[in-house]
Amino acid sequence: MTVTIKDVAAYAQCSIKTVSRVVNDESYVAEATRLRVQDAINALGYVPNISARRLVQSKSYVICILLHEAGFYQSAVLSKVMDIGYQFDYDILIQSYFPVHSRSKNKLSGLIRERRVDGLVITPPCDVDPFLNELLITSRVPYVQITPLNRTGNIPYVTGDDYQGAYLMTERLILMGHWRIAFLSGPRNHRTSIDRLYGYKAALEMYRVPFDADLVWDSLFNFDGGYNATKLGMAMDNPPTAIFGGSDEAAIGALYALQEMKIPVPQKISVCGFGNLPQSQQTWPGLSTVDHPVEIIVERAVEILLDILANREPASRQIVLPCQLVMRGSAGTKPPN
Amino acid sequence: MTVTIKDVAAYAQCSIKTVSRVVNDESYVAEATRLRVQDAINALGYVPNISARRLVQSKSYVICILLHEAGFYQSAVLSKVMDIGYQFDYDILIQSYFPVHSRSKNKLSGLIRERRVDGLVITPPCDVDPFLNELLITSRVPYVQITPLNRTGNIPYVTGDDYQGAYLMTERLILMGHWRIAFLSGPRNHRTSIDRLYGYKAALEMYRVPFDADLVWDSLFNFDGGYNATKLGMAMDNPPTAIFGGSDEAAIGALYALQEMKIPVPQKISVCGFGNLPQSQQTWPGLSTVDHPVEIIVERAVEILLDILANREPASRQIVLPCQLVMRGSAGTKPPN
């Protein structure tokens, strides 16, 4: 039925090992033999059986991208993954991981323990889950983390410089005259959220702008969170003249809330986000934001993983990429009182 | 090194076949033996080698979702895929397919011909590519299409009723007093685009609203297309009082253009989309749109594929799901002249 390496060998009148050599581009094959084998392969339409190769090499040639939930950030990650996926020899598996579902745990556990994947890229906030960490350690499967919580040890990771990005944006807002800047914060165990808050605080301090804890609004980094926080926060006695969303999603929620309250942006209040997700350039006004280089981060993470799998020492195992401001229409100078 | 079925058999003092039976939940195993084997498995930490199983069964236990590019629609598809992926025994591979890149072709070709995947879900507009079709036919790999161009033959597909959805929305706009309704059309070879245009035309006809070819604006179904078309179209002598975007993306582009031109929505002009993508509820005003049940479509498509792979006859092989209107703030009654 299916044509195997034996058939090719018979057709080309050589041993299967020689066919194998040709298929795998090994050296020490006479040119004449190589051509004869190539012909045989074409004539018979031979395609190597990947399962056999995997079995004998104990490799799956699959890497897994682990994602927590399906949000806009995750979509951006997946976009890039798709984009590069066809370029290398590994297949890319996507897997969601919800620690609360035991089925999800089992699935992932099987994936790793049965060696169905050679390595993983872990996206936040999967890395905070103890079960996953235990699994990764005990199974000794290689992995690279994206923006992980814990950056001690020798585990490879790639991340954007959230602290620096938040600092830059806060500084910019201050330079535009804003003194009362609300910050939409995210989940407490999310490293990204923590760093961005610190960056915000650091800039305030540097410019001697008093920090007001009442201006740190919990948003969970999503649309609804940003919306609710803004609705609530703008009702305070002394509302801010700028809102800095720790994530684009939250900032877009804030934008929506302000529209609903008929508070004009940026005339009355400025709004900024963090991420520079595709959505941020489609709002009106365009969302000023911090470019968090997701695409490069994903690319680097996959590169490192592939290096490790190939026993190459990666150029760098721990990468922190700088963020940049992207100013659009949603931020302006502080309005006169 | 690694513990195999033999080790378990030795430990449990039985044959490997018996271990195999226990592992695969086959009948005809004495309860006592089963327990002994279970103990051995636990004691030794045995995990079946998936590659060996795959080799001997000639199955990969992997299904592939084929996507064309990385847009918001694709993100919605992936979200759902992720959401259900951990529930079944197959691993999910995502693969992009750009017919113009030969590398992309090679990758896909290898994936299918090397039987690295047992089946595929094809999303639009991948299905219009002749190379892919040829590949799918000759390789005899099972697949299910989502919203395909060609619906003849016996190839399983799942789609939303684009014609009906567009009809409903156009009707609604007419009933709100609109007579001049622009339609943002998509790529000509995109079945979705064609059907939505027909639905639009049919409603106009039904209500005896004259069709004006100048009101069909090319948008490519994306943000930029919608933006450009609107900028251009609104400059005409007799501009429309409503814009019906054949896709949410295009409609969001239109919304942006109108904001930029300071034409108030919905006071001066109504805007509607098609898709009900997550983005459509985050614009201001909220985008009135047609709910295209992507999630259900994906779910059904995967179900059908799994049925086929398990040699079960699917409940239905060709499914057309109705669309529903979702009215939000962006559409209102026609303004007085």
Added chain:
DNA sequence: TTGTATGCGTTATCAG
């Protein structure tokens, strides 16, 4: 209810 023997299609070893 249990076991034996064989094959799946490669890659790897080591001798020619």
Added chain:
DNA sequence: CTGATAACGCATACAA
């Protein structure tokens, strides 16, 4: 440069 042969770990007829 080439080839015979042994793994790889499991499933499955076929026996017992």
